[in-house]
Amino acid sequence: MRRLDIALGLVLAILAAAFPFLVNAYWLHVMIIGMMSAIMAASWALLAGYAGQFSFGHMAFVAIGGYTAALLATDAGLPLPLGMLAGVIASAVFGGIIGWTCLRMSGPYLAIFTMAFSEVLRIVIVTEVEVTGGAGGITVPQLFHAQTDFPYYYLILALLIVSVGGMMLVVASRWGLFFRAIRENEQAAAAAGVKVTRFRIIAFAIASSLAGLAGAFYAPYIGILTPDVASQDQMGLVVAMAIVGGMESLPGAVAGAIAVEFLVEALRSYGQWRLVLFGALLLFTMRFARNGLITPGWLRLRGLVGLGAARLAREAAD
């Protein structure tokens, strides 16, 4: 039932364009954070879900993107958009390097290695107070001088569409085929002529550059950047978003991110319970619904509507 996908896409497009006019500033902010998280979750899903590389260092690239943008804009006096671009490039380069260093690692070893990388980076940021502002963070200039968050909203919407659209193109291309082949069976992929080394590094670089993009947006939007972005709790949140959405579906990861973000905010009055909830959600999904909650749900709905439509058509024919 492809038509339902298209219908949903149209509704979402209209909703997305009109969203700032429909809600108050608070929920607009939540949506902006949700869409930014969606870039992080979808790029992690590309790396872990499609390419099979379970990195727990994804937030390090968010930090690299954010801090590069912030430091170039403040200390080096570069225009902010250029700094943001540099942040994306820096995280792509670091991502490629990390992808190259852990070529021979897989499974838990790769997870430990990337987690260690992330922790080392976080510790360096906390410690080098003169450069980074340490745990207190670094103040970042604003990108727009407007009364509302509207410009940020449309910017992140554009970035989300471009980055997720780009990833979907990659996934649909031969590269995506190679990523999945390597994930399924590295040995067989090599026997099939796939240059395993090259595509593992490419997957890492793409995912990292988009994590960096999210970081580069985050810094000026929030206005203050702290080493907490690279914390393991943030990593856990992103993993939960991707898994709830369905790790092997990019739109699923996007939907998962926005849904979890809204849930987290809706439960804000319950204080700390909301954080427990996403931990529990992650565990529940892994234990009982390994393909995620949102993607299979959508597929089932699509199937039901499809059946209903077929029945209607039959009845009409009778």
Place this chain on the structure above:
Amino acid sequence: MNDASPLIEAAGLAKHFGGIFAVDHLDLAVREGELVGLIGPNGSGKTTTINLMTGHLRIDGGAVRVRGHSVGGLPASGFAGLGVGRTFQITQLFGRMSVLENMLVPGLARPRAHKAHVIREARRHLEFLGLAALENLAAKNLSGGQQKLLELGRALMLEPRILFLDEPFAGVNPYLRDEIIRFVQTLHAEGRTFVIVDHDLDAIQRLVHRLVVMSRGRKIADGPLAAVRENQDVIRAYSGA
């Protein structure tokens, strides 16, 4: 390129695991158009030989040459690029990818591959192997026999000059066995070269012209079928004495 040199050749090939030679200075040359059977008792180094001659294991000594050019140090994908295809003892598919996608991977990995052309080719091979109706099924949902055929099909997508088949008959039913024999014969008639490792000596005897026998990492016999059958060393190696 030298037409007089063998299609693929192992010269003094050696591999040891912890001091024990799994392949012990093996010489094996396969010429264009040959159909070679490689047999031997368990642990005689047959699969290791395939792994070495397709780039899946690093060689410890000697050389592998494709058409006279030494290709030591090339990764497995490089061998595939040179037209050296293989199947695995335990079928290695991309389990959660569709049958067609499994076929597309090697096709699209070839330089300058044209997608529409690759899809056409994949469908032609699937038709040949009798898998055409299953192209949208996930590979892991195929039966074991169908998986074997798909793996063969995937190797064909490399447009290989030579195919190494590692135990293509293990565990397949007699009907499928005959079918695989027929496929190999057809492909051989089309000009492809084969090296087949298997324990099923009936099938091997029906297929091959030349039989190589390994025991404890060494080649103990190599020649026409009839000659090898008379070889007492081979009988002795198999009776465990």
Place this chain on the structure above:
Amino acid sequence: MTLAGASCLSARNLAAGYVPGIEILHSVSVDAHAGEIRCVLGPNGTGKSTLLKVLYGFLKPSTGEIRSGATVLTGVAPHAMGRHGVAYLPQRPSVFPFLSVEVNLRLGAWSFRRRSVEVKRKIERAYAQFPILAERRHQTAGTLSGGQQRQLEFARSLFTEPRVFLIDEPTASIEPRITGQIYELIRGLARDGKAILLVDQNIKGALGIADYVYVMRTGSLYTEGPRSEFGDDVELLVSQWLYTHHHGASPAGPASAL
């Protein structure tokens, strides 16, 4: 054979494989009789080891049944097979290489570990029967020679007083000069009334002690019969098993194989 008794373990029409759709065994029936050595021969890759794995419960058969007397053993987990009087000696010795000989023996007494007197008595008996084990009791099992590891395994398996032994290539990884001892050991077990099902690549050795022979080819029984019905020219037999054209399973008796 004189001691041949009732069937201790019988398997009917076993089919099994590791991957769905790939059958390693197609409809194989074998029996083990008290006091008898029955050996399963055939070229490698024909499913002989798989057969023993299925019998011991490491691999669930897709069809068929395994019984010991009135008890159905199909689906019993391997760790419970000892309680049903079945012992298994796999191709690679199943000793724990980083534990001492003594601890290996103690673990062999796992099923009655709380009865410390009995544990002690049985270990002492094992030492008496295999003096080399007493000598090396504090060495790790991995440092023993292949033959000594086999002795340790046999000693350990006797603790649960099994009635049936499933033995896979007992001489595969050991020094040629003591293969004779190992076969003698197996013959001794049969004399004590144990039922032996022996899978062997060493065809000469196995035929030397067998009472009954199963020959397998590509997952099926090719032929079976008492040892006496197979001649003594082992190499002739092997070359026939190896090279005869043959399609699928055959109920043909040994006569047609010769």
Place this chain on the structure above:
Amino acid sequence: MLDYILIQAANGLVIGVLFALIATGLTIIFSILKIVNFAHGEIYMMGGYFGYYVITLLGVPPFPAVLVAMAITFLFSVGLERGLLTPLYSPRIERKADYGILITFGLSVFLRNIAIILFGPFPLRPPSFIEGDLIIGGLIISYDRLVAAGGGILLLGALIYFLNRTVWGQALNAVSQSRESASIVGINSERMYMLAFGLGGALAGGAGALIAPIYSLSPSMGLVPDTQAFVIVILGGLGSVSGTIIAALLLGLSENLFIALLPDPSRGPSYANAFGLFIMMLVLLVRPTGIFGRQHVAME
């Protein structure tokens, strides 16, 4: 200066002993279940809180409270293993490695956050084992640290005794060497998975209860030991308990000496953690898969 180095060395050894408890737990779990437990640091944190509440709510004296906390952590871990890890043993579940990584990672996030609710975000400190400091010349060390180290050494000794001298320990060892051989002698592997996960958890929990009076308890206290335990297992690794203990002592010592010797004292404490992680990354580069190499627990 020399006294400072001496004190740091003594502190390093104390911390090393506690690291050893945590890391041997991780090693045992890995050797038997073949998974890396990303929630191990959080189990350690839970152990610390269990100890705290056993003392404050039940009025158990501090010394026995450590043992009670270990027992609770044992049961708690077994519950987690039954609830979350049994799919790992089912032949029907695909991609077990991925499952092991994600489920334990998810568990770590969950436990950290539920701890904030259950125990509050603010640091808690149980009463001292023994008040005061031991002073020998220039060496000053608190009695609590001595007790923690002594308790840790006792527990490690008990562990080594258990693994080598008791039939249950030997059976664990056997399962880590070969599940197949273990089932041939009649050992039910699944019960050993329960035991291993419970035991690994109890060791971490014991470390948490011992360390509580020295550093305060907080829900995020597991983060650092978690990564440190990976460092230790990977450095000393090879699945050997003695290697793990030696690596733990070396790491504790070198981290504290690193703090003492770093010319910039303000950076020392924070880079101490990065130091171990950095070394581990180097080791992983050289041996990307062979770390847990022999995969069996043994005192060698």
